[in-house]
Amino acid sequence: MAKRSSPARKQTGRKAKAPTRKASRAGASTALALSRGEKAVSRGLPPWPVVDDAVVRAVTKVLKTQPLNAVTGGIQERFEKQFSKYHGRRYAVMTNGGTSALQLALAACGIRAGDEVITTPYSWGASTGCILLRNAIPVFADIDTETLCLDPSKIEERITGRTKAILVVHIYGMPADMPAIQKVARQHELAVIEDCSQAAGAKCRGKLVGAWSDAGAFSLQASKNLVAGEGGIVVLNSRDAYERALLAGVHPVRMKAEIRNHELQRYIDSLGPNFRPHPLAAAMASSQLGRLAGWVREKNRSFAHLFRRVGHILEPHGAEYIRQHKGTVHGYHMASLKVVHPELREIPRRLIARALAAEGMPVGGYVGTPIPLRTRFADLRFHGRGCPWTCRHAKRLPDYAAGRWPVVEEICREGEIILHGNHYVYDTKLMDQYAAAIEKLVANLGDLRTRAERADR
Ligand SMILES: Cc1ncc(COP(=O)(O)O)c(C=O)c1O
Incomplete structure (x- = not known):
């Protein structure tokens, strides 16, 4: 897998631009939707699946x-x-x-x-x-x-x-x-x-x-x-x-x-x-089937537009992979977003997801609990009577205890920020609204910090 580079350089290989002054000003003057501000996203997604x-x-x-x-x-x-x-x-x-x-x-x-x-x-x-x-x-x-x-x-x-x-x-x-x-x-x-x-x-x-x-x-x-x-x-x-x-x-x-x-x-x-x-x-x-490649292409164009705007704040897992291995195409069934902005990292991911969802972005969790940490594994309960783990052909019981998958456990514990929905139509206006929601988040860090502190108490 590719070596990590500095987050600011990840998307394009060039230093990412800071938010424009105009965008920052607009964000600063607008309260988060969580705090009764106006939603940043008014556009909806096109209907999926396509039934034409x-x-x-x-x-x-x-x-x-x-x-x-x-x-x-x-x-x-x-x-x-x-x-x-x-x-x-x-x-x-x-x-x-x-x-x-x-x-x-x-x-x-x-x-x-x-x-x-x-x-x-x-x-x-x-x-x-x-x-x-x-x-x-x-x-x-x-x-x-x-x-x-x-x-x-x-x-x-x-x-x-x-x-x-x-x-x-x-x-x-x-x-x-x-x-x-x-x-x-x-x-x-x-x-x-x-x-x-x-x-x-x-x-x-x-x-x-x-x-x-x-x-x-x-x-x-x-x-x-x-x-x-x-x-x-x-x-x-x-x-x-x-x-x-x-x-x-x-x-x-x-x-x-x-x-x-x-x-x-x-x-x-x-x-x-x-x-x-x-x-x-x-x-x-x-x-x-004949339309699949076109839909995937449009999703990649849509997300490329979004990440050009906000790559320095939130970025897709795999951006570096795409850059390093020529020919990789993300299918974007969903988009997983990782917080890399140093100040945003102080805010719990769950709260960021909640704030983006309130702005009108289709953001939510997905996996929730890592699979081996689910009750079926703790109780060894699937077919009943401990099967398949107690089957005489199963020679050992793998260790399913917490702590063995630090990356997954951390993602699930801190909260996932997954953008759901099928973005198969190249809609720059929608992506600009997502970008505005993210910029607004950065402009309202004080509000988010206060919320996080209150939740801690
Ligand atoms: C990664 C993965 N594997 C398997 C499945 C199961 O597919 P199906 O619901 O069609 O049985 C899904 C469905 O969401 C999936 O996301």
């Missing part, structure tokens, strides 16, 4: 012309082909959600009961839940402060003789450092799985996320970068992995049609879960 005539036509066509219970072929197969080709992979399996796509990814990589999978403590729960659902054991490594994804330098110390895979999450759409993670995986002969649920369209060194690993799983849920309403998809490059994924969740008719491996053929039946997607979901996602 093209989507309605695509969905209606499928509704009128195709069976709604197709188990092979049809729009689902077309979308799988489209999506795998888009990622330069040979295979894809669409599912009814990102959670089920992750389960197919683990099955594809041959993860079995008692196997250890190293993953991030900073994510949506499903990226760990999919490990537990396979009766495997999650082991957590800390995250990188710049990307908020798994820190490649923290993985090795967590590897044991039971480790089988590394499960990476490109959180908020920011790609993890995949070349460094791949290097560790190769050295220890581990599979790599990518959870790209928040990162469709993001790129690491010019290559789309999902195409870096043995299995790349995506959620197509309504808030994500590519939408089916509810849905998911996994991309794969090896025939073996593809057939194992099929065995883990498609209809037996499709298994019979596609599984060639004689060993796997013996297990074709209807005992497995039904992870099949709705064809209308496939129609929606398929009709939008």
